[in-house]
Amino acid sequence: MSTESTPLADPSAQDVGIAAAVAARASVGVNFKGVQRHFGDVAALAGLDLEIHPGELIALLGPSGCGKTTALRILGGFDHPDAGQVIVGDRDLTKVPANKRDMGMVFQAYSLFPNMNVRDNVAFGLRMRKQDKTVRGKRADELLALVGLSQTADRYPFQLSGGQQQRVAIARALAIEPTVLLLDEPLSALDAQVRHQLRAEIRSLQLRLGITTLFVTHDQSEALSIADRVGVMHAGRLEQLDTPENIYRHPATAFVAEFVGAMNRLPGRVGDGDEVQVLGQRLKLRNRNERPAGTAVIAMLRPEAIAAVPDSAGSGEVVERTFLGASVRMSVKLDDGQLVLVEEPSHADAASIGQRVGLRILAESTTVADAGE
Numbered sequence: 001m002s003t004e005s006t007p008l009a010d011p012s013a014q015d016v017g018i019a020a021a022v023a024a025r026a027s028v029g030v031n032f033k034g035v036q037r038h039f040g041d042v043a044a045l046a047g048l049d050l051e052i053h054p055g056e057l058i059a060l061l062g063p064s065g066c067g068k069t070t071a072l073r074i075l076g077g078f079d080h081p082d083a084g085q086v087i088v089g090d091r092d093l094t095k096v097p098a099n100k101r102d103m104g105m106v107f108q109a110y111s112l113f114p115n116m117n118v119r120d121n122v123a124f125g126l127r128m129r130k131q132d133k134t135v136r137g138k139r140a141d142e143l144l145a146l147v148g149l150s151q152t153a154d155r156y157p158f159q160l161s162g163g164q165q166q167r168v169a170i171a172r173a174l175a176i177e178p179t180v181l182l183l184d185e186p187l188s189a190l191d192a193q194v195r196h197q198l199r200a201e202i203r204s205l206q207l208r209l210g211i212t213t214l215f216v217t218h219d220q221s222e223a224l225s226i227a228d229r230v231g232v233m234h235a236g237r238l239e240q241l242d243t244p245e246n247i248y249r250h251p252a253t254a255f256v257a258e259f260v261g262a263m264n265r266l267p268g269r270v271g272d273g274d275e276v277q278v279l280g281q282r283l284k285l286r287n288r289n290e291r292p293a294g295t296a297v298i299a300m301l302r303p304e305a306i307a308a309v310p311d312s313a314g315s316g317e318v319v320e321r322t323f324l325g326a327s328v329r330m331s332v333k334l335d336d337g338q339l340v341l342v343e344e345p346s347h348a349d350a351a352s353i354g355q356r357v358g359l360r361i362l363a364e365s366t367t368v369a370d371a372g373e
């Protein structure tokens with residue numbers, strides 16, 4: 001059996017001492033309070049407020065440059081805020097250096113020490129903490145068992161696959177029995193299959209250890225699938241912090257709606273009650289606010305909330321069609337020129353390219369933005 005397919009959370013490793021030691025620690029909460037960090041004119045963090053519950057895995061998601069890594073580095077103590085506080089458990093760590101915080105850190109790939117074998121890599125943090133050599137070796141071997149890599153202890157990083165190297169990096173981060181685990185795009189250098197597998201393994205190990213975790217990614221499906229709650233960041237601030245389902249189904253702002261998943265912006269008009277007319281259909285309006293009846297708005301609808309029904313008298317034409325296996329994604333051009341993205345489960349009578357279709361909205365409700373937004 002290849003070590004690539006050995007799950008991290010191997011039940012036979014359940015009684016491994018180090019896992020028990022980490023799991024026995026009470027989980028701590030983390031609180032960023034108004035954290036600011038400027039680099040010259042750039043506000044990498046513009047007042048970040050973020051509370052992570054004990055034992056929770058939060059994924060920070062957002063476009064390049066929005067401040068994710070800066071937030072993580074500040075929590076790890078590798079960088080310090082200009083203003084605001086970082087509280088971990090009941091301690092204010094704002095000014096405490098990295099080596100005095102019990103945090104395990106995993107970076108993008110290739111962060112192992114190339115001149116040390118796997119066991120010494122895992123034991124590195126313990127050596128820095130002046131642990132006895134036999135204790136270090138024993139701990140390292142326990143951790144390698146935990147991540148399913150016992151066979152590789154004497155190898156060097158260049159003799160491991162990318163997925164194996166990241167497992168070693170996780171073992172190294174856990175070796176110091178951290179109170180918080182920090183991961184910065186740990187899977188982004190891996191190919192899709194290994195990435196999906198290791199994602200599931202990290203989550204199951206994290207749940208088993210109950211370790212409070214901050215996981216940074218710009219991959220939305222990774223964030224939605226791994227986290228208890230997802231924090232969507234934009235320009236140094238949190239736009240929304242919520243469960244993956246709420247982030248996807250009830251985005252709080254237009255930015256979140258468009259950043260997470262594909263989104264159609266369709267013209268609509270507010271009706272008398274809490275309703276809006278879109279594509280000739282009436283939907284419940286989630287955020288009417290103070291908008292009077294007749295206000296022109298933009299309705300946000302996911303591609304899977306719309307069906308394209310073949311109809312020679314329909315109001316659009318399929319101009320693009322991608323077969324994705326379980327689903328079919330289509331671009332439908334309406335007679336007024338508007339393009340609408342539709343994603344349907346694949347079935348035999350799905351519309352084909354060039355075909356006339358009518359659009360039917362499957363969602364019962366929608367969020368709207370003001371027409372100028």
Ligand SMILES: Nc1ncnc2c1ncn2[C@@H]1O[C@H](COP(=O)(O)OP(=O)(O)OP(=O)(O)O)[C@@H](O)[C@H]1O
Pocket residue numbers: 039042043044062063064065066067068069070071218
């Ligand atoms: N040491 C630094 N010196 C100057 N500017 C910096 C420094 N570190 C970060 N920045 C700037 O701060 C902003 C936030 O950077 P950060 O690395 O936190 O972004 P990120 O969300 O992690 O992006 P990515 O997804 O590309 O990794 C960026 O504009 C970046 O250029």
Ligand SMILES: [Mg+2]
Pocket residue numbers: 068069070
């Ligand atoms: Mg980054």
